[in-house]
Amino acid sequence: MYAGILYEKFYSLCGKRLLGKQISKKAGRQGGRPIASHPLAVTGYQSLKYLSITLSLMSGSNAQNQGQKVAVVTGSSSGIGYETALLLARNGFLTYATMRNLQKSDAIKSAADRERLSLRVKQLDVRDDDSVRKAVQSIVSEAGRIDVLVNNAGYGLAGAFEDSSIDEIKDQYETNVYGLVRVTQAVLPTMRKQHSGVIINISSGAGRFGYPGGSVYVSSKFAVEGLSESLSYEVEPFGIKVVLVEPGVIRTDFGRDMVIAKRAQDPSSPYAQMMQAMGAILSKLVENGSDPALVANVVLEAAKSENPKLRYLAGKDVEQMMAARSSMSDEEFHAMMKQGTG
Numbered sequence: 001m002y003a004g005i006l007y008e009k010f011y012s013l014c015g016k017r018l019l020g021k022q023i024s025k026k027a028g029r030q031g032g033r034p035i036a037s038h039p040l041a042v043t044g045y046q047s048l049k050y051l052s053i054t055l056s057l058m059s060g061s062n063a064q065n066q067g068q069k070v071a072v073v074t075g076s077s078s079g080i081g082y083e084t085a086l087l088l089a090r091n092g093f094l095t096y097a098t099m100r101n102l103q104k105s106d107a108i109k110s111a112a113d114r115e116r117l118s119l120r121v122k123q124l125d126v127r128d129d130d131s132v133r134k135a136v137q138s139i140v141s142e143a144g145r146i147d148v149l150v151n152n153a154g155y156g157l158a159g160a161f162e163d164s165s166i167d168e169i170k171d172q173y174e175t176n177v178y179g180l181v182r183v184t185q186a187v188l189p190t191m192r193k194q195h196s197g198v199i200i201n202i203s204s205g206a207g208r209f210g211y212p213g214g215s216v217y218v219s220s221k222f223a224v225e226g227l228s229e230s231l232s233y234e235v236e237p238f239g240i241k242v243v244l245v246e247p248g249v250i251r252t253d254f255g256r257d258m259v260i261a262k263r264a265q266d267p268s269s270p271y272a273q274m275m276q277a278m279g280a281i282l283s284k285l286v287e288n289g290s291d292p293a294l295v296a297n298v299v300l301e302a303a304k305s306e307n308p309k310l311r312y313l314a315g316k317d318v319e320q321m322m323a324a325r326s327s328m329s330d331e332e333f334h335a336m337m338k339q340g341t342g
């Protein structure tokens with residue numbers, strides 16, 4: 001029975017307020033005369049207030065004024081990120097669909113135009129400090145706030161651990177872990193000042209259990225799980241929630257874009273047979289994988305919830321795997337996985 005579950009369902013492998021306060025403090029210090037009774041100060045305050053309102057109207061884009069929530073999604077050029085950005089925009093979020101390569105933005109832009117969605121595209125490469133800083137600064141200056149951050153960008157490295165080079169492993173972590181760290185650290189100060197926000201990290205079933213040939217990718221998702229769980233305690237007092245979404249196998253470009261470790265491509269690798277067996281299982285799993293819209297709906301549910309859970313599973317396959325996982329000892333689960341992976 002366990003092998004059956006595994007075969008069929010095994011999870012994926014591979015101005016105004018601030019301006020007023022500043023003026024009051026400064027003017028209050030000038031000659032000790034209270035601001036309200038200082039004619040120049042009052043005129044200055046009114047001009048600045050007028051300027052601030054005018055600028056905000058001119059930009060026409062401050063979501064705070066329209067009561068619209070602001071969402072940022074990384075890796076929106078395809079798959080889960082693409083569907084999530086569109087779904088959030090369809091559900092009233094001013095959505096920033098970010099991607100590292102703007103040449104891939106045509107599809108999401110035309111979908112948003114067709115449906116007249118409030119969706120804007122920004123360049124953001126999660127591996128690049130400057131790109132992350134500029135994107136977040138520009139979003140905050142345009143929209144005034146960030147209510148939802150979806151850390152979605154990621155890829156998979158396949159290959160036995162011994163066949164994976166240190167550079168390939170570092171590359172995997174640079175995107176899946178440090179990329180998420182970079183974007184989250186850039187967004188947190190804004191959410192903390194707002195005293196609200198939800199950070200939704202796209203983890204994976206691979207963030208809950210391992211499988212052969214996936215040690216590097218799996219460990220990157222375990223890192224995301226541990227980081228998110230700890231962070232949730234730290235930011236809760238500031239009104240910020242952290243959520244993990246754990247998809248099963250989803251039909252996206254993930255398989256096509258998967259990086260196979262160089263040494264794992266050598267047929268004389270001692271792990272070649274194991275990798276071949278895993279490849280065949282994976283292909284079957286991907287054929288039966290879920291639509292990325294399923295994950296987007298789970299993200300939307302978490303984004304709209306007043307009190308989101310820490311973890312959401314996304315997909316029947318990963319639900320079944322987790323049910324099996326929680327009903328078995330480590331040894332039973334290990335035996336099931338061994339049987340299912342040949």
Ligand SMILES: NC(=O)c1ccc[n+]([C@@H]2O[C@H](COP(=O)([O-])OP(=O)(O)OC[C@H]3O[C@@H](n4cnc5c(N)ncnc54)[C@H](OP(=O)(O)O)[C@@H]3O)[C@@H](O)[C@H]2O)c1
Binds near residue numbers: 155202247253257
């Ligand atoms: N598909 C699954 O079965 C599955 C299961 C569990 C979890 N996940 C997770 O879901 C997330 C999305 O994957 P997906 O399935 O939607 O695959 P996908 O279609 O390949 O999408 C991955 C996205 O990440 C982007 N990306 C990669 N490196 C980036 C970087 N340095 N900066 C910014 N964006 C970058 C890609 O951009 P480019 O187009 O420029 O490459 C693409 O938009 C990943 O975190 C993945 O681990 C997927």
